[in-house]
Amino acid sequence: MIQIRNLIHDYLRRDEEGNVEGSHRAIDHVNLDVHPGEFIAILGHNGSGKSTLAKHINALLYPTEGTVVVDGMNTADEQNLWKIRQEAGMVFQNPDNQIIGQVVEEDVGFGPENMGVPTEEIWERVNESLRIVEIEHLRKKSPNRLSGGQKQRVSIAGVIAMHPKCIILDEPTAMLDPSGRKEVIRAARALNKVEDITIILITHYMEEAIYADRVFVMDEGRIAMQGTPREVFSDVDRMKELRLDVPQVTLLADELRRKGLDLPAGILTADELADALGLKEETDVRKQA
């Protein structure tokens, strides 16, 4: 789905006259392949280059060096621009900047309308998109009146209505409360599992990355770690070096192991920890009693 080869991105610094006075390397030799239907999480502390990388995938930015190919289309080729933007949709942090319609259904239909989709099909797409993110009941509402989680699901529905093969979510939950975060992550997982849409989720919340097929950790424009969530999070020390947390349960399990408890590395959920501690069986026995 996505093939990134030796990507370098330099932001140019200009003086008042517009002359280039320096540059800042935000992406430094990144190689990354994403297969169709994968759920990828990208982690990394502030300024590590996550958003810059994401913007290359739907041709909002172009490589300084190297190539980005999306579904066989090179992003540097201007002819591919609109096709790439339709196939690789993007959802940003702040839902208020992404919603333009006065009514939810109108907002969701805006993308396909802009693409020249026939009216009847627009409505089919709107219905389908609202159903997928479970906001059919909000279709006549004004987006301004919705909660953060609902607004972000409207943004996602707007992207789905363009029938993308891939959706890039750049910290979609950063401005949401815990219940809003859950709503959005559930929607992203449904898109991936049910609709088979490739998902790239950029997040600061480690708990959101445990659902990914693969996790990439960025540091100073490079990919510093990659692997399954279990592989990445089991290296608690390296994650700390990269100024990142691991999921709280993983951290607890790691501390217990360091205190001498016999636990496997890379425990990701409370259920796994309970299993490893033998608590599950006990509870079952108690239930039976």
Ligand SMILES: Nc1ncnc2c1ncn2[C@@H]1O[C@H](COP(=O)(O)OP(=O)(O)OP(=O)(O)O)[C@@H](O)[C@H]1O
């Ligand atoms: N338009 C720009 N012009 C110049 N430098 C930029 C620009 N955008 C980002 N940068 C710099 O490039 C580096 C990478 O920024 P980027 O926004 O990609 O990081 P990020 O990992 O998304 O950070 P955050 O977690 O804060 O969103 C940073 O050092 C940043 O200051």
Ligand SMILES: [Mg+2]
């Ligand atoms: Mg960012």
